[in-house]
Amino acid sequence: QVQLVESGGGSVQVGGSLKLSCVVSGHTDSRYCLGWFRQAPGKEREGVAGLLIDGRMKYADFVMGRFTISRDNAKNTLYLEMNSLKPEDAAMYYCAAGIRGLNADGYCVSPDYWGQGTQVIVSS
Secondary structure, X not given: OEEEEXXXXXXXXXXXXXXXXXXXXXXXXXXXXXXXXXXXXXOOOEEEEEEEOOOOEEEOHHHOOOEEEEEEHHHOEEEEEEOOOOHXXXXXXXXXXXXXXXXXXXXXXXXXXXXXXXXXXXXX
């Protein structure tokens, strides 16, 4: 069993930055993909970025160059650093984990575990 707890969301102006954190507890071995998804009101959930234990990472095209996913193994924490935020980045952001791999579009495939989400608001 894997537990994921996100934090770091908040309100920021257009062009600003936020850094999301996700504390990962439970057993995650080399098969695991850790990633971030988001869902805005009235829209489908979409993958943002994913990271494999071996260090490989992928990003969705719409965040490429603005967001950075990383992991601190000593702290068992996954991060998503978000820069140059746009109004369309406003959403509930979820941390996720699963063993079905990382696809070329930048997200973990069919994660088994999800966090409760952290809200990101971007105002102009």
